[in-house]
Amino acid sequence: MPLLIRNADIVNAESRSRGDIYVENETISRIGQNLQAPPDAEVIDATGKLVFPGFIDPHVHIYLPFMATFAKDTHETGSIAALIGGTTTYIEMCCPSRMDDALDGYRLWKSKADGNSACDYTFHMSVTKFEARTEAQLREIVADGIASFKVFLAYKNFFGIDDGELYQTLQLARKLGVIVTAHCENAELVGRLQQSLIEQGKTGPEWHEPSRPESVEAEGTHRFATFLEITGCAGYVVHLSCQRALDAAMAAKSRGVRLWIESVLPHLLLDKSYAEHRGVEGMKHVMSPPLRHHRHRKVLWDALGAGFIDTVGTDHCPFDTAQKLLGKDAFTQIPNGIPGIEERVNLLYTYGVKSGVLTLQRFVDAASTQAAKLFGLFPRKGTIAVGSDADLVIYDTGYHGTISAATHHTNCDYSGFQGMIIEGRPAIVTVRGKVQVRDGKFVGERGRGRMLRREPGYF
Ligand code: URP
Ligand code: ZN
Ligand code: ZN
Numbered sequence: 001m002p003l004l005i006r007n008a009d010i011v012n013a014e015s016r017s018r019g020d021i022y023v024e025n026e027t028i029s030r031i032g033q034n035l036q037a038p039p040d041a042e043v044i045d046a047t048g049k050l051v052f053p054g055f056i057d058p059h060v061h062i063y064l065p066f067m068a069t070f071a072k073d074t075h076e077t078g079s080i081a082a083l084i085g086g087t088t089t090y091i092e093m094c095c096p097s098r099m100d101d102a103l104d105g106y107r108l109w110k111s112k113a114d115g116n117s118a119c120d121y122t123f124h125m126s127v128t129k130f131e132a133r134t135e136a137q138l139r140e141i142v143a144d145g146i147a148s149f150k151v152f153l154a155y156k157n158f159f160g161i162d163d164g165e166l167y168q169t170l171q172l173a174r175k176l177g178v179i180v181t182a183h184c185e186n187a188e189l190v191g192r193l194q195q196s197l198i199e200q201g202k203t204g205p206e207w208h209e210p211s212r213p214e215s216v217e218a219e220g221t222h223r224f225a226t227f228l229e230i231t232g233c234a235g236y237v238v239h240l241s242c243q244r245a246l247d248a249a250m251a252a253k254s255r256g257v258r259l260w261i262e263s264v265l266p267h268l269l270l271d272k273s274y275a276e277h278r279g280v281e282g283m284k285h286v287m288s289p290p291l292r293h294h295r296h297r298k299v300l301w302d303a304l305g306a307g308f309i310d311t312v313g314t315d316h317c318p319f320d321t322a323q324k325l326l327g328k329d330a331f332t333q334i335p336n337g338i339p340g341i342e343e344r345v346n347l348l349y350t351y352g353v354k355s356g357v358l359t360l361q362r363f364v365d366a367a368s369t370q371a372a373k374l375f376g377l378f379p380r381k382g383t384i385a386v387g388s389d390a391d392l393v394i395y396d397t398g399y400h401g402t403i404s405a406a407t408h409h410t411n412c413d414y415s416g417f418q419g420m421i422i423e424g425r426p427a428i429v430t431v432r433g434k435v436q437v438r439d440g441k442f443v444g445e446r447g448r449g450r451m452l453r454r455e456p457g458y459f
Helices: 075-084 104-113 136-145 163-176 188-198 205-211 214-231 243-254 265-269 272-276 279-283 296-304 319-329 344-354 360-374
Strands: 003-011 016-024 025-033 042-045 050-053 057-059 089-096 119-126 147-152 177-183 235-237 259-264 312-314 392-396 425-431 434-438
Touching: 003 360, 042 296, 050 360, 057 075, 057 259, 057 312, 057 344, 057 360, 057 434, 075 089, 075 425, 075 434, 089 104, 089 147, 089 425, 104 119, 104 136, 104 425, 147 163, 163 214, 177 214, 188 205, 188 214, 205 279, 214 235, 214 243, 243 259, 243 296, 259 265, 259 296, 265 296, 265 312, 265 344, 272 279, 279 319, 296 344, 296 360, 312 344, 344 360, 344 392, 360 392
Parallel strands: 003 042, 003 050, 057 089, 089 119, 119 147, 147 177, 177 235, 235 259, 259 312
Antiparallel strands: 003 016, 016 025, 050 392, 392 425, 425 434
């Protein structure tokens, strides 16, 4: 069915305009004044609301075997939560461990999403070892439409790669025209610090941050950037959390290294005092890199406002209370991760735009357009333009609400952002022209989401 959105206040990353948007065959076919629609078209009046391109979360975990358990969402629950929050595309980390075969892992991750996601999706393919068959396997995965890799400098012996494997991965990525995303922490130093703290009887969640201080993230960021510089590969630091890592990344950018930076909602809005609560309350806020001293939040917001930080993701990674308690005797056993897929856009709008730190354009850029450009989805995604997929968010800036696990849709019994106020939420969310969400309720088609094939070599 065609769709006509009348009186739209259209906000793109580089423009703002008023008009009607007409959608046929899943794409935007016309933008203009007083557009006419056939009698069978669905007509939505967007007067008084903002209309954004569908938001893109560049960093989520849905299926994830990790730390002796599995993250709690399925693509069904995760995608519905994403859509209710205005995210119409997510990029999932495909994370087979070092013990697994990469190609088998890729097929497994794909099978979990296939037919189950209500929003569109793609994957960053993790390279967790580099052996004789790895190049051929990665070439096959890229030919299947995956144009970005992921490496972990942390999580030794599980996801983590050594420097030789990092070099080989970046060299291949450079040849293929694939961008490499990286979790930057020094695995060896984290392991040594963890061991020393545990030996001193420092076992609670409040010791997670001291086991991964700023210096280990700065070292990982600097090392990743140095390897990019030598190989000429393009890179993207995920979930950058602190001043020293930002300094390392900015120094590399100013040397001409092709490097982009992501921050995630927990580091922008929470701080280490949340993980210092006693028992499971603290454990709920254990993620890596850890929540930092609150002074880093302003550093990140300022860098985001200035465009030094390019994108905002969630690192959505839900483990419930029972799973968090796996770490009751040692913080090293607490499954790392905080959910947030549903809250990202509303929190960024409330604490970024409404508080005056982000312009509307920077907000759209950081939460949608930049990810589309960096990961080979633009202009199909990330903009409201003729020819683009009709992923649209009609946003109600008059909404007031409070975040609560009692009302969220992710499959997790707590929210890392419990009790926070939001001032705005999507009234309507469409995926390729079909209304999937109305006023906080999923009203659409489960399984509508498609895997987005991406071409490498767009750098
Ligand atoms: O704590 C986190 N971030 N959990 C998910 C895995 C990762 O490192 O992104
Ligand atoms: Zn990570
Ligand atoms: Zn992650």
